[in-house]
Amino acid sequence: MKSQIRDRGDVRIVELSGKITIGSGDVKIRELIDESLAAGKKHLVLDLAGVTTIDSSGIGEMVACYTTVTKKGGHLKLLRLSPKINDILQVTQLITVFEVFDNEAEAVSSFG
Amino acid sequence: MNAVEPVSAHLVLASRFENIEVAERALHDLCSAAGCDGDQLYWVVSALREALANAVRHGNHLQPERKVHVDLSVDSGAVTIRVDDEGEGFDPSQIPDPTVPENLLRPSGRGIFYMQQFMNRVQFSRSPGGGTSVLMVKLLQPTTRSSENEEPNPRSR
Numbered sequence: 063m064k065s066q067i068r069d070r071g072d073v074r075i076v077e078l079s080g081k082i083t084i085g086s087g088d089v090k091i092r093e094l095i096d097e098s099l100a101a102g103k104k105h106l107v108l109d110l111a112g113v114t115t116i117d118s119s120g121i122g123e124m125v126a127c128y129t130t131v132t133k134k135g136g137h138l139k140l141l142r143l144s145p146k147i148n149d150i151l152q153v154t155q156l157i158t159v160f161e162v163f164d165n166e167a168e169a170v171s172s173f174g
Numbered sequence: 175m176n177a178v179e180p181v182s183a184h185l186v187l188a189s190r191f192e193n194i195e196v197a198e199r200a201l202h203d204l205c206s207a208a209g210c211d212g213d214q215l216y217w218v219v220s221a222l223r224e225a226l227a228n229a230v231r232h233g234n235h236l237q238p239e240r241k242v243h244v245d246l247s248v249d250s251g252a253v254t255i256r257v258d259d260e261g262e263g264f265d266p267s268q269i270p271d272p273t274v275p276e277n278l279l280r281p282s283g284r285g286i287f288y289m290q291q292f293m294n295r296v297q298f299s300r301s302p303g304g305g306t307s308v309l310m311v312k313l314l315q316p317t318t319r320s321s322e323n324e325e326p327n328p329r330s331r
Contacts, residue, residue, distance in 0.1 A: 085191030118284035126281040
């Protein structure tokens with residue numbers, strides 16, 4: 063998995079690409095979110111446009127990050143799901159947990 | 175999918191997560207040789223990854239000397255996958271439903287659910303050595319979608 067971080071105002075956008083799978087990408091997500099929180103960034107967007115595969119460990123890590131960010135008073139939202147990742151969030155019912163956007167500007171403005 | 179000669183492979187892997195990639199490559203090659211299309215291949219590979227992750231982590235406790243045995247076969251009608259570990263076995267009925275509201279925020283416990291969603295048949299048993307054996311089948315012929323299942327379901331893809 064590869065990642066790239068950029069900030070738009072006080073919103074941090076974490077672009078992920080490749081595989082988010084057990085033993086590699088799942089741990090990396092946690093590190094990226096922990097680093098962002100440590101830097102005072104609590105408005106977080108995971109841009110998943112480049113993600114090809116996410117396994118149950120990757121999904122579990124995203125859920126764990128959501129919980130961590132929420133407990134710190136922040137928000138973690140998702141941007142640009144591929145059709146397959148959208149399917150996975152649908153069948154796992156996690157689509158009811160995460161706020162999902164197709165457009166980056168809308169995701170950024172949603173934090174108010 | 176046109177009728178093709180069955181193709182198969184047997185792998186014996188040390189219990190390391192990176193070996194999931196080895197099995198994924200083998201299944202990818204078998205399916206491609208059998209003409210399995212991209213969408214079907216994606217979900218079958220996803221199920222294989224979950225079965226192997228369970229075998230490596232929960233079955234063999236990441237001990238490389240314990241092996242994961244993988245049997246893959248593909249013909250014109252189905253992809254069949256069997257994964258055996260050398261662990262102590264487990265009762266899959268004890269895994270809680272990850273989709274009920276009280277479990278939605280649990281960070282783990284979705285692997286078997288993934289497999290059940292992606293494949294037409296998932297069956298657990300004890301392997302000859304006492305570990306867990308999981309048999310998974312994905313039918314490659316179009317199947318009628320179950321009327322009680324109105325949610326998007328990779329199994330139907």
